[in-house]
Amino acid sequence: MDQHYSQADRVSPDLENGDVNYKEGFSINNKEVCVNGKTPQNISSSILRNKSDPMLVSSSARFQMLWHFLTNLQEVILGTKLAVLFPAIPLAIAADYYKFGRPWIFALSLLGLTPLAERVSFLTEQIAYFTGPTVGGLLNATCGNATELIIALFALYQNKIHVLKYSLLGSILSNLLLVLGSSLLCGGLANLKREQRYDRKQADVNSLLLLLGLLCHMLPLMFRYAIGEGTATDCSTLQLSRVSSIVMLIAYVAYIFFQLKTHRQLFDAQEEEDDDEEEKAVIGFWSAFTWLAGMTIIIALLSEYVVGTIEAASDSWGISVSFISIILLPIVGNAAEHAGSIIFAFKNKLDISLGVALGSASQISMFVVPLCVVVAWTMHIRMDLDFSLLETGSLAFTIIITAFTLQDGTSHYMKGLLLFLCYIVIAACFFVHKIPQNQISEGKPFTGLFSA
DSSP, X not given: OHHHHHHHHHHHHHHHXXXXXXXXXXXXXXXXXXXXXXXXXXXXXHHHHHHHHHHHHHHHHHHHHHHHHHHHHHHHTSSSGGGGGTTHHHHHHHHHHTTOOHHHHHHHXXXXXXXXXHHHHHHHHHHHHHHOHHHHHHHHHHHTTXXXXXXXXXXXXTTOHHHHHHHHHHHHHIIIIIIHHXXXXXXXXXXXXXXXXXXXXXXXXXXXXXXXXXXXXXXXHHHHHHHOSSHHHHHHHHHHHHHHHHHHHHHHHHHHHIIIIITHHHHHGGGGXXXXXXXXXXXXXXXXHHHHHHHHHHHHHHHHHHHHHHHHHHHHHTOOHHHIIIIIHHHHHTHHHHHHHHHHHHTTOXXXXXXXXXXXXXXXXXXXXXXXXXXHHHTTOOOOSOOOHHHHHHHHHHHHHHHHHTSSSEEOHHHHHHHHHHHHHHHHHHHSOOOOGGGXXXXXXXXXXXXX
């Protein structure tokens, strides 16, 4: 009895003071009293549930992280038809570790680079959804040819100047003749009964950039033939190349400003046609950034394998280094541009196809090539813009033919076929072109007026 009253006494002051939020249950005469609708059993079960909440939250968080990772894995790795080539990456690493034949390492590395180049383009597009159009455009312009740039820097580091020049030249030829030609050919065949038109203004800007780059390539060549061979000529050619490279970089920065700021409407006009297909990012910003960083590291590793084993593959297969560098390597590096450009041409969106092909070629010519010259300058490696007569002539005819092809603002499959056949002829030329092995690694330190 005293016990019952003592419990009642403890509670009654609270009730008298109007504390209606008092939540402790009590009993009188062995009867449960419910305060605020809760019984002691409910209170105890609530306490036990609160104690188990951290474990539930922890397991739920782990499940969400695992689900998030698997979703990203499906989008990034399995989201492309080139996913079947991803096993070549660990095979290339294993082949190098166990000292397999160097041609095998080269072939596996080349196959592994193909899906990586396409996925890097995909990841930069995903990041662009979060960064806005300006930063996204700069990111696409910087990472669009990441594979070619990494291969070029490794070739420069190993003093394989011929491989470097060949790979960059081949990337320009591939974009202008193979990628653009295939796009116009497939787009024309898929739209035989429709007139295919595009905005000439964008094509004119890129054509002018390519012509400026061609001038900077031809001047050192003509200078050498006009003055004659000699140490003084080599010094002057190198100085001219370095000055021209700085001018090319300035022109490319001006082009980026022109494209993203002052005349952005010229380059965004084609996107207005695609408003009904609003695309959204399929993975988050940091997920895309992490995947991009990881794939860039793998590309660097495979690029080192490619550059280090290209001569062995050439000797083993009986194919010239010039053909491998100008034809095979750019096809791998331009896989993303090639696929995307053809898809847009099938949809009769030639403005986007031209933007992909011409934009990539302009970036290689006006940014990657002069950047390599400047980097070689800082490394005391002698690299100029003299790509030799055959290579420079091929570049000149390619740019001129492309400019004539795009001058009227209309397209049909015959234009694409002719560009594609031009690429076949140039590929056949470099297939039979041989250079002595001692000229493949001719980069030497140089000191002079513009040397460091």
